[in-house]
Amino acid sequence: MDSYIACHDCDLIHRINPLPAKGTAICIRCGAVLHKHKPNSLDRTLAFAFAGLILFILANSFPFLGLKIGAQVRQTALITGIEELYLQGMQVIAILVLLTTVLVPFTQLMCLFYILLPLKLDRLPKRLPWVLRFLQTIQPWGMVEVFMVGILVSVVKLAKMAKIIPGISLYSFLALIFILSAMTVSLDAHLIWQKWEKHR
Amino acid sequence: MNRDLTTARDAGLISCHSCHLLCQRAQQPAHMLCPRCGAGMHDRKPNSIARTWALVLAALIFYIPANVLPITTVISLGKAQSDTIMSGVIYFIHSGMWPIALVIFLASVFIPLLKLLILIFLLISVQRKSSWRQQDRTRLYRITEIIGRWSMVDIFVVTILVALVHLGGLATIHAGPGAIFFGAVVVITIIAAMSFDPRLIWDTEEVGHE
Numbered sequence: 001m002d003s004y005i006a007c008h009d010c011d012l013i014h015r016i017n018p019l020p021a022k023g024t025a026i027c028i029r030c031g032a033v034l035h036k037h038k039p040n041s042l043d044r045t046l047a048f049a050f051a052g053l054i055l056f057i058l059a060n061s062f063p064f065l066g067l068k069i070g071a072q073v074r075q076t077a078l079i080t081g082i083e084e085l086y087l088q089g090m091q092v093i094a095i096l097v098l099l100t101t102v103l104v105p106f107t108q109l110m111c112l113f114y115i116l117l118p119l120k121l122d123r124l125p126k127r128l129p130w131v132l133r134f135l136q137t138i139q140p141w142g143m144v145e146v147f148m149v150g151i152l153v154s155v156v157k158l159a160k161m162a163k164i165i166p167g168i169s170l171y172s173f174l175a176l177i178f179i180l181s182a183m184t185v186s187l188d189a190h191l192i193w194q195k196w197e198k199h200r
Numbered sequence: 201m202n203r204d205l206t207t208a209r210d211a212g213l214i215s216c217h218s219c220h221l222l223c224q225r226a227q228q229p230a231h232m233l234c235p236r237c238g239a240g241m242h243d244r245k246p247n248s249i250a251r252t253w254a255l256v257l258a259a260l261i262f263y264i265p266a267n268v269l270p271i272t273t274v275i276s277l278g279k280a281q282s283d284t285i286m287s288g289v290i291y292f293i294h295s296g297m298w299p300i301a302l303v304i305f306l307a308s309v310f311i312p313l314l315k316l317l318i319l320i321f322l323l324i325s326v327q328r329k330s331s332w333r334q335q336d337r338t339r340l341y342r343i344t345e346i347i348g349r350w351s352m353v354d355i356f357v358v359t360i361l362v363a364l365v366h367l368g369g370l371a372t373i374h375a376g377p378g379a380i381f382f383g384a385v386v387v388i389t390i391i392a393a394m395s396f397d398p399r400l401i402w403d404t405e406e407v408g409h410e
Contacts, residue, residue, distance in 0.1 A: 004222050006208035006215035009338050010402040013206050029205065030338040067364045074366055081363030090375045096383050097359050100352065129237040133218050140390065143349050150356025156300050158364060193219045197236055
């Protein structure tokens with residue numbers, strides 16, 4: 001049955017024909033994207049994941065933003081806001097922000113290494129279906145790109161009353177956003193499921 | 201039935217929501233697991249309409265305190281000033297920063313409300329078994345799925361402000377209770393959009409089930 005697929009938005013059955021390079025298959029009834037041809041999916045995703053890990057470490061180990069009013073300088077890291085919220089009694093919000101900007105992206109990276117490194121060496125990781133499904137479940141909760149808009153808004157808001165000092169972490173975080181979205185786009189889950197079925 | 205337009209349900213098949221494998225429907229589809237990835241299989245998302253209604257109503261209720269209660273409190277030189285989402289927007293308009301005012305208004309006020317209204321519209325139209333402009337309604341659903349996450353902007357702004365503006369007696373910013381309700385609205389609307397099954401929009405076309 002693998003040459004057929006049902007549209008996830010309207011349930012219509014389509015036969016999958018081999019796609020041309022970078023082609024996209026669209027549902028004829030509702031227009032949903034059924035399948036995309038992703039060249040070198042394994043290699044590309046793995047490369048992006050490595051770049052992502054390096055940037056993630058940089059983004060979390062250097063100063064993020066600084067604020068200067070007169071002689072007073074306040075230096076913060078990516079995690080400072082989360083700590084402050086936690087101390088102010090806003091634990092729920094602190095956990096929400098921690099999940100969406102730190103834990104989910106990191107877990108996504110780790111899951112991809114766990115899945116892709118063995119596949120690259122022609123081996124099957126243990127409990128592959130579970131990890132891949134987990135990865136797909138947490139995907140919508142990683143919100144680094146939304147966080148970036150939050151940074152822009154707060155910087156503009158504060159720029160009138162104080163000098164903002166961008167840190168290394170800010171630039172790494174900016175790059176991380178592009179790397180993470182490229183990584184998500186280049187991952188071809190369909191290909192991994194096919195490999196899993198073949199090897200099993 | 202048009203030969204070109206067969207749905208998985210018509211063909212007695214179930215599409216796995218996780219790995220998209222098509223499987224024969226079992227006798228008791230309620231306890232069926234996908235033979236490839238092991239996910240639970242459902243013809244349609246279980247109790248989609250009831251769940252989505254419950255979450256939409258919960259989000260609507262939380263939307264009120266999220267907008268009425270202060271989202272930040274600035275304590276500057278002993279004076280405390282609380283801001284709600286809207287008063288923040290108005291402050292930006294007055295100080296001439298209308299692009300920022302627009303971003304905050306869109307992300308925090310307009311998008312959550314738009315998303316809830318779209319979901320309510322989709323729920324009612326599905327319950328009335330409407331076959332009106334199904335393609336456009338599916339597109340509306342896709343929009344709600346994509347835009348929901350952008351409402352988090354305000355929560356992130358509060359996080360960054362709380363971190364940066366921490367200058368002892370000079371100025372400190374505290375997050376207000378509105379932030380908790382607002383966070384709840386965002387999370388609940390995202391889950392509501394996930395629990396709605398867009399295939400229900402198309403189910404009216406197929407006659408002769410159940």
